Amino acid sequence: MRSPVQRYLEHIVEQCGDAGGEVASYIPELADADPDQFALALATVDGHVYTVGDPEARYSIQSISKPFTYALALQDRGIAAVDESIDVEPSGDAFNEISLASDTGRPRNPMINAGAITAASLVEGETAPERFERVLDWYGQFAGRELEIDESVYRSELVTAHRNRAIAHMLREFEVLTGDPEDTLDQYVRQCSVSIDTRDLALMAATLANGGVQPRTGARVLEPRNVERVLSVMATCGMYDSAGDWISAVGMPAKSGVSGGIIAVLPGQVGLAVFSPRLDAHGNSTRGVTVCERMSEDMEMHLMHVG
Numbered sequence: 001m002r003s004p005v006q007r008y009l010e011h012i013v014e015q016c017g018d019a020g021g022e023v024a025s026y027i028p029e030l031a032d033a034d035p036d037q038f039a040l041a042l043a044t045v046d047g048h049v050y051t052v053g054d055p056e057a058r059y060s061i062q063s064i065s066k067p068f069t070y071a072l073a074l075q076d077r078g079i080a081a082v083d084e085s086i087d088v089e090p091s092g093d094a095f096n097e098i099s100l101a102s103d104t105g106r107p108r109n110p111m112i113n114a115g116a117i118t119a120a121s122l123v124e125g126e127t128a129p130e131r132f133e134r135v136l137d138w139y140g141q142f143a144g145r146e147l148e149i150d151e152s153v154y155r156s157e158l159v160t161a162h163r164n165r166a167i168a169h170m171l172r173e174f175e176v177l178t179g180d181p182e183d184t185l186d187q188y189v190r191q192c193s194v195s196i197d198t199r200d201l202a203l204m205a206a207t208l209a210n211g212g213v214q215p216r217t218g219a220r221v222l223e224p225r226n227v228e229r230v231l232s233v234m235a236t237c238g239m240y241d242s243a244g245d246w247i248s249a250v251g252m253p254a255k256s257g258v259s260g261g262i263i264a265v266l267p268g269q270v271g272l273a274v275f276s277p278r279l280d281a282h283g284n285s286t287r288g289v290t291v292c293e294r295m296s297e298d299m300e301m302h303l304m305h306v307g
């Protein structure tokens, strides 16, 4: 017997079909994605995972890596030290904007590329490869299994990363980055290439929903005050220049990535992950956004819901 939750999820997925948009192509390897792939996973804080579609289809994590790397920088250095390098103001700009805040000289937030590249540099480790090994292990603690990178996505992004290379060198010029910007860029591109599936993402989101404790392994991964900080930044900046529309319509801290994934977190309750590669102009999955809007409304998941 399928549970009512399972039946409901299958029903809305059927109702929220293709919502248009284009598969990302600025990273050549991503252009080959099957635009009709779809998966949804809902993980509860007690570790149950409901799935629809193909929850084991693999893709690169892309920008959904950003809140987790930021979390590791916070855990390593403390909130005050990280705040000296990265602000927490929504930028209203695209994710790949080449800019620093004019008043502070810092990246505006850790969810846009400038802030995410800076966060990667703040992870502890002697060298960029050492820092990346820690990042990879860290994501695995959230997912509850060991992860690896997709080498072809990594290589494809690295050779075409002109814009992110420009951002990394800008950060070095203004002394936001202190080390070699090429090494930090390489580390950032690696983190974006980590291969995950939708079930992994739901469990990563559920770890945040569960106050930093992985629901299945029971391990405490992230300190509660850092969870609070990460979720705050996801709520205000996670969907880039559509963060305002998102928080109004869906009402949950979230993060999207250009391979088509979205995670959303309902604190104390569930982590949600959706995957569908067609994107809107902001780089957010069109079908993913539609499904989340619908679920939020039907299941009263909006954090500001008042009846």
Ligand code: GLN
Pocket: 062, 063, 064, 095, 096, 113, 157, 164, 189, 192, 256, 257, 258, 259, 283
């Ligand atoms: N790796 C991608 C980039 O830096 C991530 C962007 C995204 O997912 N929005 O351009």
